[in-house]
Amino acid sequence: MKKNNSNRNFIIFWIIAILFLTGWYFFWQARTKGISSVVSGGFLDMLPMDAEKREKLKTIGYFADYLMTEDDQEKTFMILFQNNMELRPGGGYIGSFGVVKIKDGKITLLQAHDLSNFDGRIPDGVEPPYPIKETLNVNSWKLRDSNWSPDFSENAKKAEEFYYLGKGEESFDGIIAINTGVLSSFLEITGPVEVEGYPGTYDSENAILNLEYQVEQGAYKQGEKRGDRKSIMAPLADAIIKKATDLDNSKKIDLAEMLLDDLNSKDIQLYFKNSELERRAELAGWSGEVKRNWNEDYLMLVDANLGSLKSDYFMKRSFEYKVDFSGDIPKAQLKITYDHTGKTKDWMTSDYLTYLRVYTQNGSWLQDKKNVGDVKFVEDLGKKYFGSIVTVKLGQSKSIEFNYDLPKNINSENYNLLIQKQSGVSDVPGKITIIDKNGKEKIFDITLAGDWKME
Numbered sequence: 001m002k003k004n005n006s007n008r009n010f011i012i013f014w015i016i017a018i019l020f021l022t023g024w025y026f027f028w029q030a031r032t033k034g035i036s037s038v039v040s041g042g043f044l045d046m047l048p049m050d051a052e053k054r055e056k057l058k059t060i061g062y063f064a065d066y067l068m069t070e071d072d073q074e075k076t077f078m079i080l081f082q083n084n085m086e087l088r089p090g091g092g093y094i095g096s097f098g099v100v101k102i103k104d105g106k107i108t109l110l111q112a113h114d115l116s117n118f119d120g121r122i123p124d125g126v127e128p129p130y131p132i133k134e135t136l137n138v139n140s141w142k143l144r145d146s147n148w149s150p151d152f153s154e155n156a157k158k159a160e161e162f163y164y165l166g167k168g169e170e171s172f173d174g175i176i177a178i179n180t181g182v183l184s185s186f187l188e189i190t191g192p193v194e195v196e197g198y199p200g201t202y203d204s205e206n207a208i209l210n211l212e213y214q215v216e217q218g219a220y221k222q223g224e225k226r227g228d229r230k231s232i233m234a235p236l237a238d239a240i241i242k243k244a245t246d247l248d249n250s251k252k253i254d255l256a257e258m259l260l261d262d263l264n265s266k267d268i269q270l271y272f273k274n275s276e277l278e279r280r281a282e283l284a285g286w287s288g289e290v291k292r293n294w295n296e297d298y299l300m301l302v303d304a305n306l307g308s309l310k311s312d313y314f315m316k317r318s319f320e321y322k323v324d325f326s327g328d329i330p331k332a333q334l335k336i337t338y339d340h341t342g343k344t345k346d347w348m349t350s351d352y353l354t355y356l357r358v359y360t361q362n363g364s365w366l367q368d369k370k371n372v373g374d375v376k377f378v379e380d381l382g383k384k385y386f387g388s389i390v391t392v393k394l395g396q397s398k399s400i401e402f403n404y405d406l407p408k409n410i411n412s413e414n415y416n417l418l419i420q421k422q423s424g425v426s427d428v429p430g431k432i433t434i435i436d437k438n439g440k441e442k443i444f445d446i447t448l449a450g451d452w453k454m455e
Contacts, residue, residue, distance in 0.1 A: 056260065059284045066277060068105035076101050076109075076170050080159060080177040082147065084267075084424030085212065085310035089302050089357070090147030090155040090288070091179050091269070091423040092312075097143070097159075099170050115144045121166040130376070131355055131389060135306040150302045150359070150422055151381055152177060152288025153278075156271035173274065177288070179267040179424050180208050182259070183240075189255040190243040195235045202236065211236070212310060216347055264450045266423035285451060288423055290359070292382035297323065297410050300359035300420040301336060301428075306389070307353040314342035314349055315392075317425065322433040325412035329405050331367075334358065337399040338392045345394060352392040356400075357385040359420075363407030370401040412436045417454040419446075 067075065077100045084092030094115060101109035119142040127133075128141035129148050138145070143162035147155040156175035163170075184204045187193070192203035200210055244255065262268045269288035272278040281287040290300065299321060305312055316339040324331045336356070342349040356372075362384050369375060369388075376387040392398045415434065428448040435441050446452055 053260075056264075056284050059280050059286075060256075060260070062280055063277070066274075067102055070104040072104065074101055074103040074108065075173045078156075078159065078163065078170075078172050078175045080147070080175065082177055082179045082424065083310070084179045084181065085208065085313045086308075087303050087305040087312040087354070087422075087424050088145065088147045089150045089304050089422065090152055091177055091266070093305075094144050094147060094159075097163075099168075115142075118166050119144055122162055123165060126162075126165075130387075131306070135353065135355070135389070136308065147177070148304070149290075149381070150300060150357075150420075151290040152269040152423070153271050154381075155288075174270065174272040174277070176271070177269040177423070179262075181265075181267045181424075182262050183207055183211075185258045185262050185267075186240055186244060186255070189251055189258055190240060190247065193236070193239040193243060195239055197235070202239075209313065212313075212348065265427075266421060266450065269423060290381045290383065290420065291418060294418050295409075296361070296414075296416040296418065297332075297406065298359065298361045298383060298418050298420075299334070300383075300422065302357040302359065302385075302422050303425070304355040304357075305353070306355055307350060309347075309349050311340070311342060311349040311352045312424075314340055315352060316341060318429045320431045320433070321419075322435070323406065323415070323417075324435040325415075325437045326435055326439050329408065330410050330412075332360070332364070332402075332404050332406050334402045334404075335399055336401075337397060338390070339397045340392045340394055343395050349394070351394055352390075354390050354392075355387065356390050357387045358402060359383045359385045360404065361407055361410065363409075365405045366402060367405060368401075368403040370403075371398065372400040372402075415454075419448060419452045421448050421450055421452075 079098040079100060080094050081096050081098070082088070082090070082092035082094055086093040088094075096112065096114050097118075098113070099109070099111040100107060122140075122142050124140040126141040128138055128145065132138050132141070132145060132148075141162075143159055143166065146158040146162050149155050149158070155177070159175060160172060184207055187202065187207050188204035192201045194201050200206075202210055244252075247255065259268070263270075263284070263286045266288055268286070270281045270286050271288075272281060278287065282289055291298070301317075301319065303312075318337045318339075320333075320335040322333040324333070336358075338352065338354075340352050345351075359381075360383065362379065362382065364384055366375065366377070366386055369386075372388045372390060374388060378385055378387060386402055386404075388400075390398070390400060412434075417432070417434075419430070419432075421428070430446050430448055432444040432446065432454070433441055434443075444454065
């Protein structure tokens with residue numbers, strides 16, 4: 001019973017996060033006028049903010065109206081909890097999920113599922129994508145690894161498929177993925193919390209690491225049984241929820257804005273069955289989609305941690321991307337640097353093992369590679385990717401390089417570039433150099449905190 005309550009309370013915490021995001025920004029106006037009036041009645045137009053942010057807040061208001069309107073309609077959602085200290089292409093390793101029903105703005109049902117148990121209900125026989133079997137010795141694909149695509153709509157559909165294979169019976173209106181970084185966002189606004197009966201203080205800087213330690217190591221040292229190792233989650237969720245609920249109005253708005261940043265950085269991803277809701281999520285950049293219809297130059301770096309440890313906490317990434325139009329064929333040079341800041345092999349980290357996929361525009365052709373092994377070439381999501389297994393030793397840096405030809409339809413006269421960020425990856429510094437046909441360089445120094453398009 002203790003473990004079930006732990007999972008349930010922690011899921012309540014994440015639901016509170018979503019409700020803060022969709023509701024608190026409008027809470028005082030909605031009390032008297034209704035959320036829809038805030039969105040359409042000119043209130044947001046009076047706030048001092050840029051047009052893009054205003055439109056995104058209007059989208060939040062639309063979602064809030066959908067969730068909170070008293071229409072006697074029950075909405076059912078699957079919530080995936082992704083630990084991005086163990087990175088997957090769609091965010092992070094899925095350790096648990098929740099089923100939530102909301103009616104007239106109130107939670108009417110809440111179920112918690114630990115995937116170590118639920119995946120046992122899924123029959124073996126689903127062939128896992130490369131290289132899960134080859135590196136993890138896993139012969140059958142399950143829900144915990146369902147987010148193997150960088151496109152969230154694909155992952156949402158796959159998670160739902162595995163849910164039904166595991167004899168799940170709910171019909172979902174939407175699926176939401178939340179990375180562990182959202183916990184830090186909450187604590188940045190609420191301030192640190194202490195959990196009675198457990199050592200230490202949890203704040204925005206240390207909470208994720210301290211929680212991981214408590215679950216994986218501290219619980220055993222404190223005499224907890226293995227089945228109770230997540231028992232801290234219930235009182236931690238309670239402590240954070242209490243502080244969030246007690247915030248003054250200004251801080252509640254700060255919290256909603258912080259969670260807006262989490263949406264923009266893909267730490268929260270949304271998928272709706274309702275076509276209008278999904279369209280709005282896509283327009284806001286919150287659907288986690290790979291831009292299939294983008295036909296100009298394109299880049300997305302996608303990692304999958306295959307070491308079964310939480311080494312992504314220690315990984316720093318950067319990249320340099322150079323496009324040269326001075327010759328007959330447009331050429332691209334991509335350099336990716338991994339910096340493993342971990343120093344000692346322990347319960348949490350070791351050498352970093354990742355399956356790297358570099359998504360480029362269809363028609364790209366790899367000419368040369370450096371410091372990387374065999375490469376697979378695959379068409380996926382309207383793009384082409386170069387895939388290779390990469391190992392980075394503890395405490396060391398490693399740079400790899402791909403040199404490839406771009407499709408001939410990409411030219412310097414109307415050149416444009418879209419770089420999409422992988423969910424779950426921290427901000428990535430990058431340097432972009434464009435060399436025109438006369439040899440003149442144009443340089444962009446960027447920090448990839450979300451998707452980036454060259455202006």
